[in-house]
Amino acid sequence: MSLRSAPLAVEAPERARDGLFTPEIRAQIDAHVAKYPPEWKQSAVMPALTLVQEWNGGWLTRELMDDVAAYLDMPPVAVYEVATFYGMYDLEPVGRHKIGVCNSVSCLLCGSEDLIHHVERKYGVRPGETTADGRFTFKEVECLGACRHAPAVLVGKTYHECLTPEALDKLIEELD
Amino acid sequence: MVEDQNSVCFRTLHLKEPWALASYRSVGGYAQWEKILKEKTDPAKIIDELKLSALRGRGGAGFPTGLKWSFMPRSAPGQKYIVCNSDEGEPGTCKDRDILRYNPHQLIEGMAIAGYCIGATVGYNYIRGEFYEPIDRFEAALKEAYEAGLIGKDIQGSGVDFDLYTHCGAGAYICGEETALLESIEGKKGQPRFKPPFPAQFGLYGRPTTINNTESLASVPVILEKGGQWFLEQGRPNNGGPKLFSVTGHVERPDNFEVPLGTPFKDLLAMAGGVKGGKRLKAVIPGGSSVPVVPGDLMLQTDMDYDSIAKAGSMLGSGAVIVIAEGTCMVKVLANLAHFYAHESCGQCTPCREGTGWLARVLHRILNGQGRPQDIDLLDGVAGRIGGRTICALGDAAAMPVQSFLQHYRHEFEYMVEHGGRSLAEAA
Numbered sequence: 001m002s003l004r005s006a007p008l009a010v011e012a013p014e015r016a017r018d019g020l021f022t023p024e025i026r027a028q029i030d031a032h033v034a035k036y037p038p039e040w041k042q043s044a045v046m047p048a049l050t051l052v053q054e055w056n057g058g059w060l061t062r063e064l065m066d067d068v069a070a071y072l073d074m075p076p077v078a079v080y081e082v083a084t085f086y087g088m089y090d091l092e093p094v095g096r097h098k099i100g101v102c103n104s105v106s107c108l109l110c111g112s113e114d115l116i117h118h119v120e121r122k123y124g125v126r127p128g129e130t131t132a133d134g135r136f137t138f139k140e141v142e143c144l145g146a147c148r149h150a151p152a153v154l155v156g157k158t159y160h161e162c163l164t165p166e167a168l169d170k171l172i173e174e175l176d
Numbered sequence: 177m178v179e180d181q182n183s184v185c186f187r188t189l190h191l192k193e194p195w196a197l198a199s200y201r202s203v204g205g206y207a208q209w210e211k212i213l214k215e216k217t218d219p220a221k222i223i224d225e226l227k228l229s230a231l232r233g234r235g236g237a238g239f240p241t242g243l244k245w246s247f248m249p250r251s252a253p254g255q256k257y258i259v260c261n262s263d264e265g266e267p268g269t270c271k272d273r274d275i276l277r278y279n280p281h282q283l284i285e286g287m288a289i290a291g292y293c294i295g296a297t298v299g300y301n302y303i304r305g306e307f308y309e310p311i312d313r314f315e316a317a318l319k320e321a322y323e324a325g326l327i328g329k330d331i332q333g334s335g336v337d338f339d340l341y342t343h344c345g346a347g348a349y350i351c352g353e354e355t356a357l358l359e360s361i362e363g364k365k366g367q368p369r370f371k372p373p374f375p376a377q378f379g380l381y382g383r384p385t386t387i388n389n390t391e392s393l394a395s396v397p398v399i400l401e402k403g404g405q406w407f408l409e410q411g412r413p414n415n416g417g418p419k420l421f422s423v424t425g426h427v428e429r430p431d432n433f434e435v436p437l438g439t440p441f442k443d444l445l446a447m448a449g450g451v452k453g454g455k456r457l458k459a460v461i462p463g464g465s466s467v468p469v470v471p472g473d474l475m476l477q478t479d480m481d482y483d484s485i486a487k488a489g490s491m492l493g494s495g496a497v498i499v500i501a502e503g504t505c506m507v508k509v510l511a512n513l514a515h516f517y518a519h520e521s522c523g524q525c526t527p528c529r530e531g532t533g534w535l536a537r538v539l540h541r542i543l544n545g546q547g548r549p550q551d552i553d554l555l556d557g558v559a560g561r562i563g564g565r566t567i568c569a570l571g572d573a574a575a576m577p578v579q580s581f582l583q584h585y586r587h588e589f590e591y592m593v594e595h596g597g598r599s600l601a602e603a604a
Contacts, residue, residue, distance in 0.1 A: 042363035087347030104267035
């Protein structure tokens with residue numbers, strides 16, 4: 001069989017795994033590791049990065065990625081590859097909240113550009129930027145799969161659908 | 177008007193808390209799985225029933241599900257896997273999200289039956305990371321199913337094992353491509369694999385694997401309950417069953433509709449309340465953003481099944497019906513689609529990585545009034561050089577909209593180039 005699907009397992013350097021993250025996060029990562037074959041610990045890299053990112057206030061540092069690599073017996077570069085490939089990982093500091101306005105075709109047809117222009121004007125941020133007060137990072141995201149209630153916006157972990165600029169404003173005002 | 181709605185994947189939708197195990201049980205849920213466990217039904221018989229039903233893959237490719245299952249080397253030794261593709265992300269498509277939210281147990285039952293038929297004792301459901309609520313619903317349903325002894329080890333004393341896990345994505349459209357999805361479960365970048373070998377020989381962790389769409393798997397319990405013949409008769413020959421259609425865009429009441437394949441488009445449009453504001457229908461993208469656009473007049477004479485839509489020059493795809501009203505600038509719509517594919521190209525194959533960027537930039541230039549007369553042929557040329565020259569279908573998915581928009585609405589692009597970015601459609 002091809003080598004392509006062999007795990008990239010490496011011996012972790014002399015680092016105490018027990019000291020990484022928090023005991024709760026380690027337990028949650030371990031629960032993910034248990035879903036996959038024993039030699040495929042790296043299958044848990046995506047959920048591990050998600051957990052660690054949330055713990056770190058919404059973004060990943062190089063050091064945290066290295067720690068995930070050590071924890072899962074992966075070469076660090078393999079973790080960087082994953083963290084840079086998937087859109088939900090942030091590698092720069094972010095605001096206290098993340099707001100993602102869907103701008104794919106069904107939302108476009110239902111006014112998503114109005115939402116984007118409104119946020120740009122009122123809050124002075126362009127997609128990819130964080131407000132000066134650090135309240136939120138603004139993102140233009142690809143199809144959220146909520147097309148029947150377009151336009152859709154993801155605020156944190158919650159979908160908000162059929163939004164008008166006024167309704168989006170209200171949501172933003174409620175954020176700390 | 178279509179009467180027999182919500183008969184398969186949405187059969188719990190009328191209930192209070194449709195996602196709960198008790199609700200699913202009340203419509204006959206898990207009866208097929210328990211029957212199989214008790215009678216040790218011959219997997220070949222189940223696969224024959226699926227073949228008879230003419231269930232075709234609901235994710236977009238439309239490949240016959242029964243045939244796909246029959247490719248699995250069922251009795252070969254070693255671990256095999258069943259994987260569900262819930263990485264719904266094709267613009268316009270929002271049906272699998274509602275199966276996960278409102279009928280997760282039917283998917284679990286479908287996956288358990290699939291695992292039994294192909295000899296897989298482990299399954300993964302790959303759900304896109306943004307689906308926080310659907311992930312929670314599915315996980316809660318999994319917990320209920322484990323606690324009720326419907327999945328796990330030696331299920332109901334049958335000697336059959338089936339463990340099922342959720343794997344969450346993290347924002348990459350390409351992971352909806354089945355081999356990219358496998359790479360992603362393996363903890364890698366989601367870049368599609370070259371085929372052959374196909375997943376039935378070399379899949380997850382190098383083991384035989386079957387990957388099916390959420391809606392396809394969730395259809396299986398009802399097919400077994402009511403029979404392949406019944407399912408076939410709901411649709412048309414070679415186009416079995418009802419199908420979920422996500423009708424979105426310029427309609428009065430956008431929604432998901434589970435209606436028989438072969439339903440006339442005009443009936444589906446009427447169910448969604450017709451074109452928004454009573455405007456004229458300009459165009460329809462009938463199967464998700466990757467398929468060729470069809471002019472409105474032609475669409476009004478077309479039925480919603482794989483073969484009829486192919487005759488109209490497009491594809492049924494995922495069943496995402498994007499309705500576009502008169503007065504919409506087609507250059508703007510195409511620029512939006514091109515941006516999407518440029519953003520989502522995984523970067524592996526040069527024609528797609530570079531070509532999708534070219535398409536997006538040239539369209540952006542035209543929109544900004546800096547288009548040149550030769551840009552229109554440039555677009556067509558670039559699209560033609562992507563299609564068919566890449567490992568996966570994303571390249572074709574980026575090229576087909578460009579070619580079809582230029583075929584039907586070339587005058588809008590020419591007008592915009594000649595008039596410094598003014599839109600013909602919006603001016604009218």
